[in-house]
Structure formats: structure tokens, C-alpha cells
Amino acid sequence: MPFPLASTPRADGFFMPPEWHPHRQTWMLWPERPDNWRYGAKPAQRAYTAVAEAIARFEPVTMGVSADQYENACARLSEKIRVVEISSNDAWVRDTGPTFVIDGKGNQRANDWEFNAWGGLTGGLYQPWNRDDQVAQKICNMERIERYRTDGFVLEGGAIHVDGEGTLLTTEECLLNANRNPHLSRAEIEQKLRDHLGIDTVLWLPEGVYNDETNGHIDNIACFIEPGHIVLAWTDDESDPQYQRSRTALEYLENQRDAQGRKLKVTKLPMPQPLIQTDDEADGIDQAAKAWPRRAGERMAASYVNFLIVNGGIILPAFGDAMDERAANILADLCPGREIVPVASREILLGGGNIHCITQQQPLA
């Protein structure tokens, strides 16, 4: 296969388009490991299937699955979903898959970030993670897309959002965490982001969502909904440890300008009531020394911001919470051209993420 390119996307005229740029398809990976997904991952497979089928109403979906689960995945997914063999350590293609870049002239490439399971040996969620770190390469090889490999620079796709006009949104909690790139300064990390995503300005929220095991991925707390306009996960409950995180983020954003010199508009997206893992949910998980323990009574990092924008729609987490409808209505108002499709996602949340975390859009070139 083509070897990784020695230059950078920016040097070659490539940049990461925003999520609302038209997609060629969305990639997913099939959940399987019983030490992260309760009851042999069957409930999670149902949830992933529901997400895949929802996306497939709008655009093609490719599901990567291990050899052991190939037959089962084919049987559970409808004929609209393309199933291919891609082994992984777990099913978070937002973080392990490629981050695609385009040049605006019909060409497409991708970033293949070094991956360390959200923290390596100091806070990472499992080991080994060698198959996860091959996912981006496998997707690029399959699609005959050239890639830039960032050995020595750890990043996950869920740690960044872009507006397509030069501005990137991330969190200090994640990108400056000592378990990612302790050898790089903030300025050096910004330069990596500029070089690999073709952006100019980095907006740094201090923290992500409370108790988010990714060390505060941006894609659970805030995202662009259009250039100059950010949606922010919000709670009015001052006793909630999330309150100060969202409040600080809002104050930060109100005092920033984006790469185009614009002041930022911020829309608050309410969070659901705190969601707690139950005894039964925790009991269905295999006990394993090398995987993150999931315990009954733990608060989960539930957020409606973890939605995926697709061609003509938004696939939105739903929790069976009173706020589900309000979140959908807010997004419907913000995006009149898009159908809002809520998908029950508590089962995905139990595994540590949500709809945006388990999907990776591939743009049209």
C-alpha cells in the first residue's frame, strides 16, 4: 500500500472540512468485547445497528467488524449497510479512524493519528490497543486514500471539531493532558493541528463533560453547528459538578474571536438528568484486569452534543429523558434543513461514549 506521506496536509493544500460538508459515507466499527459491553455486547450491537440504520437513511454506511463477528454483524444489519472485515480493540472509529482532509479540487487524503487508548499506560482505557491503531490505515488502504501518519503525536478524532473556515475547537483537559503528548508544548500542539487540519485558530475550552473517561473530549461538550456558531452542553443546576465546566466554557467562548475575526454565537443545549449505571448494567460486563472498570452507581457522561451531522439530517442521542424532546427541538430550530433523528443511546453511553464517538464521516472530495 502507499506509504504514509512525508509532508503535511497543510503543506499539500489539504484541510479538514466541517462535519456538515457533504459526506461520501460514514464509517463505524462493530462492538464486541465483553469486558466493555454488557451481556456479550448484544445490547450494544442492537444500539449500534439502530445508529447505522438511522444514518443509512441519509448516506452510505460501512461497518468494520472482526472475523469472529462477521457473520453475526451481516445477519443483524440490513442490506443497506456495507460490512467489511476490520479488526479493532473496541468500537470507537471517531477516535481510531482516519480524519479525512480535502483540497477543494476533488482530492481527498487522511490523517492517521497515533492512538494510545485515551491515555496509554497512565489512564488509558485498555491494553493492548495495537488493532485500534491500525484502523485508520486499514480504512485508507481499503479506499485507496493516501494518509499522513503522525507517529509521535497522539490525537483522537473526538478531541477536535472544526468550522471549515480556519477555526478548531478542543479542550485543554484532553490535549494538554500528560497522558497524550507530554513532550509537546501548547504552541507545538497548536502547530500540529494547523499542519494536519489546515486550521489557523485554536479555541481551547478548559474542560469537557464531568466524568468523561476520554479526558474531556470536545465532541461531548461543544461543537460547531455553522461557522461562528457553537452548541454547548449546559445545565442550570449549580450543584451539578458539570455546571462550573459549562459556565467556564461559555465565559471563555464569549471572549474569543474565530479565525475570521467573528465573535462567537453560543447556543446552550441542555443536558439530561444525571444518568447512573445500574447494578444490572454493571453486572453484565466481564471482569478483566486490562480494561477500564465499569461500576454500578457511576455517573455517565451523557450529553446531547454527541450527535452526528449527516447528509440532510442529525442523528441525536436519546436517553428516555425529559430533555430529549427539548434538545431535538433546539437543533431543529438551528438546522431547518435537517431532519432530527433521535436514537436511543444509553447502551452506547454504558460503553463510554455516544453517537459521535462511534461514527466517522468521510467527506465527498
Place this chain on the structure above:
Amino acid sequence: MPFPLASTPRADGFFMPPEWHPHRQTWMLWPERPDNWRYGAKPAQRAYTAVAEAIARFEPVTMGVSADQYENACARLSEKIRVVEISSNDAWVRDTGPTFVIDGKGNQRANDWEFNAWGGLTGGLYQPWNRDDQVAQKICNMERIERYRTDGFVLEGGAIHVDGEGTLLTTEECLLNANRNPHLSRAEIEQKLRDHLGIDTVLWLPEGVYNDETNGHIDNIACFIEPGHIVLAWTDDESDPQYQRSRTALEYLENQRDAQGRKLKVTKLPMPQPLIQTDDEADGIDQAAKAWPRRAGERMAASYVNFLIVNGGIILPAFGDAMDERAANILADLCPGREIVPVASREILLGGGNIHCITQQQPLA
């Protein structure tokens, strides 16, 4: 993924094009199992790599490889070769991969034959063979090609050759073997071939090459080089057990007409001197109860007929035998527009086949 189609290719207007029809690409699978390939399959991987690189001079090549061997295959293959994850039980995509069909109007589909490891529990070469039986489906799914699955009809791609004008060539030794489709009569098998390959006439050679563990696959003894013209593996040594097999085949062919009513022209392609597995070759193989034993002193089924026609070329087995050059010269005379590329293939032969067995052409639609 699309479910298997319920009809047949013939009913839908599809037929198998001949091997000289222009190819979109050639598929291969990476050799790995140490109970079939000596010395951890490293010598075989070198041989497969040489075949892949030879083909890649003429057309794209995709190599399917297990998760465990993905990194190694990528490192050993040049950047021209596309590497994708496809698990298998062994590396014979001619027999486990799809047999593609086209409709002459720009559409392409494929047959996904039931596979039983060349004989199932009565003479098959290993068990299990479940991953092999998924290979055709995986290739079709990856390429978004619809397929016809023949549950209840066992066939391998190496057991058939077609001329693209209605005639199919096969052997009784293989297709009428009790370890393939004992529930079907000769007439019923012919009907399956008509329905799935869009042919009209079946030519039945009695036997294949002596000591061929596939039960006499046609692709080791005879093939079409153009409509009405067959190349036949030949020896003049009457003491060789191969002599009577080739002689009988020749006499049969001289008395047949093809689907177009033509008498058949037959060109003899000499065989190399008998090739015997050495002590060292046999000693490098893992001993395993569920795999075919490969023993020193065994004669191997070496034949130049096991070549692959590619776009503008022929990839020809070479054995370091005095006949190598003569075989190449005969094919060069028969195919003045094609470059003849001999590739040393003893290492492939040690595993039980040759260049045609380890490749599967995908035609242009």
C-alpha cells in the same frame, strides 16, 4: 449487506467472461498457516509477493490478509498493492473467492460457491474451512457487488474454465467426485454451471494432473487461450503416470465441438520434469492433525498451465526446469500481444497449487 440474490446469473442476463476479458483488478490472499507453508510461511510470502508485484505491472492487485499478518504484509508488499483485512483458512482465492459475472451492459455480479476445502470430511485438505467459505462474500461486500450464493452446490473457481462464447471446460475427476456434490447427477451439475456461468456446453476431461490434491482441477491441466483453442499440459514420457491422463484428454478434445459448433484446436504445453518435495522442504512444516500431510519424496503436481492471464501479460509458473523457457516460448507464440512473465513458483507448488490457484481476476464490467 445485500442479501444473496434468489435468482441465477443466467436468468438475470449475466455470464462469466473469459480470463482474457480486461480486468479491473486481481485478488490474492496472503499465505500464513505454518502447517501448510514451511518455515512460518516466510518463503511462501516471498513467492506470493513476487506474483503480486508481477501482476501489479499490468493491473491493480488487492491482497487480503488476516489481522495478525496485516502489518507484515504491508511491510513486504510494495506501495502499488492494496492490502485489506480478509481472514481465511488458507490462501487460495481462485477457489474461495467469487467467480465474477457480467451482463455486457456495464453491470457486474458474482457467484459465491459453497466451499468444502476440496472434499469436506472425505478427502478435504483441512478443517475447519469456515473462513474460506466467507471469502467470496467479504470481497463482494467490500466492493458492493451483489452475489449469488450456491448453498447445496460445492464448486471451486479452479475447477472451471470458460471461453466466453458458451463453452466450459472441467474434469470428471473433480466435479463428479463423491466428495463434492454426491446428491447431484452429471446433468444436474451441468445445469448448475449453465445457470451460474451463462454457458451452454460443458467439456468434461476425465482427469486432471497426476497427484493433484484438488481432485484434478482443470486449471492445472488445460485452459482456453482463445475461443476454440485449448492449451493442454503434456508429457511424451509414456512411463509417467501423467501420460495416459494427458493422452486421454487430448483424444477426448479431438472428438468434441464447442458451443459454437467449432472443432477444437489443442496446443500441447510440456510439463517440467517430475518435481519431488525434499526432506528440508517437508521438515519446515508444522505437524497438525487437521491439515493435509506434506511428505518428503512426494511428487508435486507441477504444470505450466497454471498461469494467469492479465491485462497485456501472462504470469507463468517457473520451476528452474529445462522446460521453463520452452513453455514461455510456446505461450509467446500463441499470444503475440502479451508479455510472458515467468515467476519462480516452486514455493507455491509446495503448498499445493500454483499461480492461477492463488489469484482471482475481477473483470471490468
